[in-house]
Amino acid sequence: MIGSRLRHLRLQRNLRQDAAAAAVDGSVSKISRMERGLTPLQRQDLTDLLALYGVTDPAQREVLISVAVGERDPAWWDDHDVPLEETVLWHHEHASDLIRTFDPLQLPDLLQTEEYARAATLARHYPAPLTDATENAVKNVLRRQDARTARLWAVIDEPVLWRPIAGDLAMHLRQLDALIAATEARDITVQILPGDSPFQPCSAPFTIFRVPGKRQTLAIRHYTSDVIDLVAMERYGLLWDQLIGVAHCRDDTPHHLARIRRTLGEHR
CATH class of the missing domain: 1.10.260 (434 Repressor (Amino-terminal Domain))
Incomplete structure (x- = not known):
């Protein structure tokens, strides 16, 4: 390999x-x-x-x-067809016991359905990537979901939940159903940052990995690539604390998801 x-x-x-x-x-x-x-x-x-x-x-x-x-x-993420920066990220992801993630643009990779992952991959690139590259990216998202052993804690910006990628409402509703089901898992915590929150951080998507016995690691998704930045860890740790402080509590998440799903479903 x-x-x-x-x-x-x-x-x-x-x-x-x-x-x-x-x-x-x-x-x-x-x-x-x-x-x-x-x-x-x-x-x-x-x-x-x-x-x-x-x-x-x-x-x-x-x-x-x-x-x-x-x-x-x-592991499979060491294969040469996985970009090296992603190999590093997914090694940290697999070694973690806690993954904290915030994405103001799309649902976090580890909570995406297969069809949402495909639409999200296409939406992140212009012009659209080749079919093989897209399908390989989707396959890797599903592999990561299967390989996850860490507790997952996600904060989702509410507008993401209202916005179907590429206008595909039927696909988006199925994704919301899957997300509602995911909130029932004991190792998954989902909080929603309300659209009318007084705190709206201008942040790129980021993930914090906690690996036992090592320093916490921060991954920030920029336009060109994912990067790991230990220097910014303290600032993003504070940002995370602010996010979970203003987000709806986890017990209310299924209710808010069901409300959004119901309202969108009425427009089919």
Whole structure:
């Protein structure tokens, strides 16, 4: 799996195997064996290759090296067809015991139905991505939902619940039904930030991962990519506390969801 990732990174840089061989002071044969998974991978060789391939983010480097040197078992999110920044995020997601998330634009990935995930993926990109890329993104959302073991705590901005993606009301109503059912799960907490709340943060979507024994990690979804930002953790921790303070309490969530679903259903 890591060998395949290394080959993919090399090809993205349009580099030949002889350039990679020079970086590790080895032979083309050595690079070929590494990329086919036929030889043990050494930390220094990996560090040199990742530098050559432009992978400078410490979290991205470590998530690859930790598998290669046997510090953790590989998972599906380590496959080369998963963008490296998402591999890092989903590793944190799987290792967490608590995931706190706020998205003012769409429903959180971990609460989306398959059809909503597809519509959300298309809505985030212009022009629309290729069908294969869209379906791969949807497949990964569903995989993440199946793999989740952490408690999930989501704050949803109320306008998101009223706004069908691409005007597909029938799909949106099915998503609301699924969300109402999700509120019955003991490991899921959903709060709604009311549309008339005096506090409306101008925030990009963000998620806070709590991994036992480690520092909490923040992921912010920007237009171009997801990033992990430990420096901003304190500020976003305060923002989270403010959000849950002004949002409806979790016990009221099913009532508000049912009201929105009922009102929208009347317009079918």
